[in-house]
Amino acid sequence: MTPSARPGTCRVWYCGRCRAAYKSAPPLVDTACSCETSVWTLHPTTVTVPHTPPAPRPQALNDDEARHRALARPGRRVQVTFEADVDTAWLTRGADGHQHLTVLVITDDGQHHAIDTRLPGVRIDAAQPKEKDET
Numbered sequence: 237m238t239p240s241a242r243p244g245t246c247r248v249w250y251c252g253r254c255r256a257a258y259k260s261a262p263p264l265v266d267t268a269c270s271c272e273t274s275v276w277t278l279h280p281t282t283v284t285v286p287h288t289p290p291a292p293r294p295q296a297l298n299d300d301e302a303r304h305r306a307l308a309r310p311g312r313r314v315q316v317t318f319e320a321d322v323d324t325a326w327l328t329r330g331a332d333g334h335q336h337l338t339v340l341v342i343t344d345d346g347q348h349h350a351i352d353t354r355l356p357g358v359r360i361d362a363a364q365p366k367e368k369d370e371t
């Protein structure tokens with residue numbers, strides 16, 4: 237059975253040289269034999285291609301991923317936190333004359349994220365310093 241096989245039952249002849257199918261009747265299974273001359277086999281093999289291929293096994297979710305998926309529901313109130321290193325920060329004066337602080341942080345994957353502290357509910361706290369590898 238090949239990935240492009242179509243559901244149904246067919247008879248398949250396999251090449252005696254490369255062991256790949258060279259004929260399928262009805263043509264449900266793609267022939268893969270690329271020999272210049274297929275080595276014919278007298279007796280075909282009956283191949284049943286399942287109607288629904290088995291679903292790809294979902295990758296195991298770690299606890300965080302499973303929790304995130306359970307929380308990711310419209311209307312659910314959540315608190316989003318992550319740790320990052322402050323790269324830089326700046327004050328901007330808004331149209332209303334108030335200054336507001338934007339903090340540019342770098343997460344451990346090297347991505348920069350600008351945190352607009354005007355966002356309601358944003359809270360920045362000191363995190364535990366990262367443990368340095370002592371090698």
Ligand SMILES: [Zn+2]
Pocket residue numbers: 251252253254255256258269270271273274275
């Ligand atoms: Zn062959």
